[in-house]
Amino acid sequence: MMRLRKLKIGVVGATGMVGKSFMETLEQRKFPVDLLRPFASEASLGKVITLQGKNYPLEVLKPGCFEGLDLVFFSSGDDISKEWAPQAVASGAWAVDNSAAFRMDPQTHLVVPEVNGDLLTTNPRPQIIANPNCSTIQLVVALKPLLRDFGIKEVKVSSYQAVSGAGQAAFDELLFQTKQVQAGEKVQSQNFAHQIAFNCIPQIGSFNEEGFTSEEVKVQKETKKILRAPHLHVSAFTVRVPVLNAHAETVWITLDKEVSREQFLSSLKSERGLVVQENAKGSDYPLQIQVSGKDPVYVGRIHRDPENPKLWLMWVVSDNIRKGAALNGIQIAERIFDIH
Numbered sequence: 169m170m171r172l173r174k175l176k177i178g179v180v181g182a183t184g185m186v187g188k189s190f191m192e193t194l195e196q197r198k199f200p201v202d203l204l205r206p207f208a209s210e211a212s213l214g215k216v217i218t219l220q221g222k223n224y225p226l227e228v229l230k231p232g233c234f235e236g237l238d239l240v241f242f243s244s245g246d247d248i249s250k251e252w253a254p255q256a257v258a259s260g261a262w263a264v265d266n267s268a269a270f271r272m273d274p275q276t277h278l279v280v281p282e283v284n285g286d287l288l289t290t291n292p293r294p295q296i297i298a299n300p301n302c303s304t305i306q307l308v309v310a311l312k313p314l315l316r317d318f319g320i321k322e323v324k325v326s327s328y329q330a331v332s333g334a335g336q337a338a339f340d341e342l343l344f345q346t347k348q349v350q351a352g353e354k355v356q357s358q359n360f361a362h363q364i365a366f367n368c369i370p371q372i373g374s375f376n377e378e379g380f381t382s383e384e385v386k387v388q389k390e391t392k393k394i395l396r397a398p399h400l401h402v403s404a405f406t407v408r409v410p411v412l413n414a415h416a417e418t419v420w421i422t423l424d425k426e427v428s429r430e431q432f433l434s435s436l437k438s439e440r441g442l443v444v445q446e447n448a449k450g451s452d453y454p455l456q457i458q459v460s461g462k463d464p465v466y467v468g469r470i471h472r473d474p475e476n477p478k479l480w481l482m483w484v485v486s487d488n489i490r491k492g493a494a495l496n497g498i499q500i501a502e503r504i505f506d507i508h
């Protein structure tokens with residue numbers, strides 16, 4: 169592992185929902201930044217990003233723009249990552265990519281440090297490291313100890329995903345539509361297929377021929393890749409809900425064997441980054457409004473199906489912008505550069 173005192177970093181998409189969380193999280197974790205190069209679209213030229221007491225002007229991407237950088241975080245969408253992440257690596261920088269562009273590429277590591285961070289120690293030369301989909305990250309953090317301790321036969325998951333997952337414009341749309349509905353005005357939808365205010369939309373992304381959305385396919389494929397469990401059956405149904413931030417998931421897990429509730433809870437509690445919050449019959453369980461802005465993945469409402477003793481149900485909640493995006497990317501960088 170290499171040791172660097174302070175890093176020269178780039179953030180592509182620095183003004184976006186994930187980009188802003190990068191700045192906040194870099195600041196909070198006292199990430200050793202020597203220099204920041206923030207990139208965004210032409211519309212952001214003239215704006216300034218402040219990090220660790222220094223101001224940095226927004227730049228646009230251009231050939232050679234990554235020269236001299238150690239590390240570049242990408243959060244501007246698939247097309248920009250496809251074009252520019254290889255250029256960052258060619259310039260000698262590590263590229264940590266939040267988009268879906270390289271996640272299923274067999275040559276690219278798809279990493280959640282608590283789950284498969286060991287991959288980062290095997291090949292210490294600058295390369296692209298893919299950050300998984302936000303719904304996948306919280307799911308695999310919760311599944312990892314159960315897979316390790318008991319084996320898993322099947323996972324079914326249904327999600328309740330916040331509008332922040334669709335970016336800043338979608339976040340603003342929920343707030344705006346809520347005011348439109350209250351004022352009795354006609355609602356216009358730009359970022360979603362239907363009105364999101366006071367409504368749930370069972371579509372995130374586009375549909376394939378089998379009726380699954382692209383978000384559901386991401387959860388299914390990425391989960392198997394990260395857990396290194398190609399034969400695990402994962403079925404996902406994803407839903408956008410009128411929540412500002414943090415995703416929730418109901419998860420049905422069929423274990424390979426019968427275990428006691430104590431064994432099940434103790435497995436989950438052993439996992440770094442996972443918080444078990446529950447009271448079997450009371451109303452103490454994690455909520456989206458409570459976990460927003462926090463680092464861990466939270467699990468609650470843990471119970472067994474009385475008709476199938478190997479089948480367990482639980483509720484998994486996490487901040488999709490933080491652990492689901494920026495924090496996970498920064499934890500990847502911390503592992504690469506042996507920080508903390």
Ligand SMILES: NC(=O)c1ccc[n+]([C@@H]2O[C@H](COP(=O)([O-])OP(=O)(O)OC[C@H]3O[C@@H](n4cnc5c(N)ncnc54)[C@H](OP(=O)(O)O)[C@@H]3O)[C@@H](O)[C@H]2O)c1
Nearest residue numbers: 181183184185186208209212243244245267333335336493
């Ligand atoms: N939101 C989530 O929960 C989440 C989670 C995991 C992964 N991701 C992924 O992270 C990426 C960004 O998501 P987001 O939610 O942050 O989106 P967002 O709020 O819409 O932000 C998009 C960012 O990309 C920048 N951008 C647009 N065109 C650009 C260009 N030509 N060159 C450079 N930068 C450009 C924007 O800059 P301007 O401000 O100048 O337009 C903005 O900073 C996406 O790939 C998304 O799938 C998001």
